[in-house]
Amino acid sequence: MNAEFIEALNQLEKEKGISKDILIDAIEAALISGYKRNFHSAQNVRVDIDRQTGAVRVFARKTVVEEVLDPRLEISLDAAREINSVYQLDDIVEIEVTPADFGRIAAQTAKQVVTQRIREAERSIVYQDFIDREEDIVTGIIQRVDSRYYYVDLGRVEALLPISETLPGERFRHSDRVKTYITKVEKSTKGPQIFLSRTHPGLLKRLFELEVPEIYDGVVEIRSVSREAGYRSKVAVHSRDENVDAVGACVGPRGVRVQTIVNELCGEKIDIVRWSDNIEEWIANSLSPSKVISVTIYEDEKMAQVIVPDHQLSLAIGKEGQNARLAAKLTNWKIDIKSESESEEKIVELPTDHTEEISPADEEV
Template sequence: MNAEFIDALNQLEKEKGISKEVLIEAIEAALISGYKRNFHSAQNVRVDIDRDTGRVRVFARKTVVEEVTDPRLEISLEAATEINPSFELDDIVEIEVTPADFGRIAAQTAKQVVTQRIREAERSIIYEEFVDREADIVTGVVQRADSRHYYIDLGRVEALLPFAETMPGERFKHNDRVKAYITRVEKSTKGPQVFVSRTHPGLLKRLFELEVPEIYEGIVEIRSVAREAGHRSKIAVISRDEQVDPVGACVGHRGMRVQTVVNELRGEKIDIVRWSDEPVEFVSNALSPSKVVRVDIREAEKVAQVVVPDHQLSLAIGKEGQNARLAAKLTGWKIDIKSESESDPGPEKEEEEVFEEAATEEFPPDPDGTGADEGER
């Protein structure tokens, strides 16, 4: 090796971000094994690569002892002091033993080590880049598919989109561009594996962050998300600025902002509601677009009993219970919905209850079951 090799390592450090020192230390470690293997040596050796010239030298390391039992590992005190009078017992003496043709072995070994380390470093860099992007949104191009996954090209790595993480009826073709949400990043023998999803609630949240500047700037915050991918979603938002309407900010002028998100999610319906730390208000808002007459909270059971107008009962419950189910997910409360006629007793029922109460007072229970009054008894 020579100075050109050192220049190449410097260039690698700039282009790939791989430390030159780390590479040299790895080459030195590999050359120790190469020396012992090629020269059948059992000596303790150290390989040194000059950081400026690239010159490679091999040094045998021997311990200073009074009586030598293994000349490969030990040197007498007398012989050591001839090299340097300052040596004492138990010191380590290094003696250069560089073979004449060691340069060829060094060059081959260096090439293998550098190639391997570049591969490992690139994988590590990619892993660190994407592990920091977990719970983030990415855009890629569909490259291929197998029996279980779509493979999405993200530039430096290929992400896996499982079929189970696509929305109902969603199909992709080669070269389709797709936005997805990174659910996890794993290390593997073939490099980092990135898994993405189109059904995760986080995708909805990130899409709104991209479309609504107020969310990105922190003025409006998405507090809760409930999603049934491909069908319907609800998000609860709050504003840190009283002058900014959080729902209006997310809807946008003429609904442009929310429509962009809807289009990306292939027509998925999205309800945007105002978040509140008051359960009654939050549950009422969450059942939008239905109107709510009354909400009764049972705090201990985390149950909200909701009364809605008769003509809006089906709207509040939703198709196959979807609206009520999403509202429950959004708020964290179990929601029991009834119509006004179910929850409030009608006039006839009230009269029956009054009659039963009067009858109880007029004809008290017969304690002995004989039907006789006190005089007869």
Template sequence: MNAEFIEALIQLEKEKGIRKEVLIEAIEAALISGYKRNFHSAQNVRVDIDRETGQVRVFARKTVVEEALDPRLEISLDAAREILPSYELDDIVEIEVTPADFGRIAAQTAKQVVTQRIREAERSIIYEEFADREEDIVTGIVQRSDNRNYYIDLGRVEALLPHAETMPGERFKHNDRVKTFITRVEKSTKGPQVFVSRTHPGLLKRLFELEVPEIYEGIVEIRSVAREAGYRSKIAVATRDEQVDPVGACVGHRGMRVQTVVNELRGEKVDIVRWSEEPVEFVSNALSPSKVVSVDIHEDEKIARVIVPDHQLSLAIGKEGQNARLAAKLTGWKIDIKNESEGTGEATEPEMVEEEKDESPDLDRA
């Protein structure tokens, strides 16, 4: 190695952000192993690379003892004082043992170490980049698929989209562009591993953030999301400016904004309701499009008993209970729905709808 090699390390430090000193120390450590392996040495050695010239030297390290029993590791006090009179017992003496052809081994080892460190640094940079984008939306290109996953090219990394995280009936072909939600980023021996989803409620939230400037600017806020991917979703929105209608902002002129989201989700229906800190109002809004006659809140049991017009009972419950189920998930309340004819009698098992346990991350952090 020579001064040009040191200059190359300085250039790498500027381009890749890998400190020159870290690279040199890693090369020195690798050269110790290289020396012992190539020269069958059991000595304790130290490798020194000159930070200016790049010159490589190897030093055997020996402990000063009264009488050397193992000359590979020890040196007698008399022999040590011939080198330097100030040596005492238990001092360490360094004797240069650089082989004549060690430069070739040093160059090969240095190349391997630098290549490995560059690869590790690039993986670390990519990991940090995508770890910071966890719970964000990304657009990628489908590269291939197998029985379990689609593999999505995100540019600097390939993401895994499990088939279980796609919407019902959704199929992708090679080179299809697709928007996905990053659920987690993990380190692996082959570099960062990015997992994405098309069914996560966070995807719906991020899509609205892209389409609605008022959400991006913080004027309108998505307070909660309930989603049954591929079928129907509900979002509850609030406003920080009373002059702005949060529902209207999300719907857009002639429904253009919400339609863009619906199209991206392959026709998934989206109900947008106004959030309220008052449970009666919030539960009523959440059951949209059904009209609500009254809501009776039971705080201790976290139950909302709802009365709807007779002709709207099936609408309030929804197909296979979907509307009531999503409303319960959106509000966090168990919802007991009855029509006016039934009055306020005791709830029966089929009529009680609870908030389903949601294993997805807290959307307020998304």
């Protein structure tokens, strides 16, 4: 190695942000192993690289003893004092043992170490970039697929989209562009692993932020999301400005904003409902598009009994209970739905029928 090599390390430090001293320390450590391996040496050695010229020297380190038992590791007091008279017992003496052709080994080792450190630094930069983007939306290009994953090119890294995290009936081909939600970023020996999803409720929230300027600006707020990916979702919104209609802003002119999101999610139906700090009103809104006659709250059980018109009962419950289930997830309340005629026939002490409970996995986004 020479001064040009040191200059290259200086340039690398500026461009990649990798400290020259850290690189040289790593090269020195690697050269110790290289020396022992190539010259079959069991000595304790130290490798020194001159920070200015790049010159490499190898020193054997020996302990000063009265009686030498292992000449590879020890040196007598008399021999040590021939080198320098100040040496005492148990001092460490360094004797240069640089081989004649060590420069070739040093150059090869340095190249390997620098390449490895650059790769590690780049992986670290990518990891730091994407760990800050967890729970964010990204657009990538499908590169390949196997039995478990779609492999998505995000530019500097390839991410994993589990097939189980795609929408029902959704199929991608090579070079397809796809919007996904980053659920997790992990470190691994091969670099950062990034996991994606198209079924996570967070994707729906981020899509609304992209399509609705009022949400991006903070005028309209998404208070909660419940989703059965590929089928139906509910989004609760609230306006911080009384002059701005939160639901209208999300729907957009002639429904263009919400339709863009529906198209992105392969026709998934989306109910946009108005959030309210009045719990009765909030629960009634959550059952949209069904009309509600009355809501009775049971605070201790966190249950709500809802009365709907007879002809609206099936709409309120939804196909296979979907509308009621999504409303329960959205509000985080158990909801008992009864028709008007049913409520008039008998008095129910505690709600039992058509009640949807919330699992721990279905909390607010």
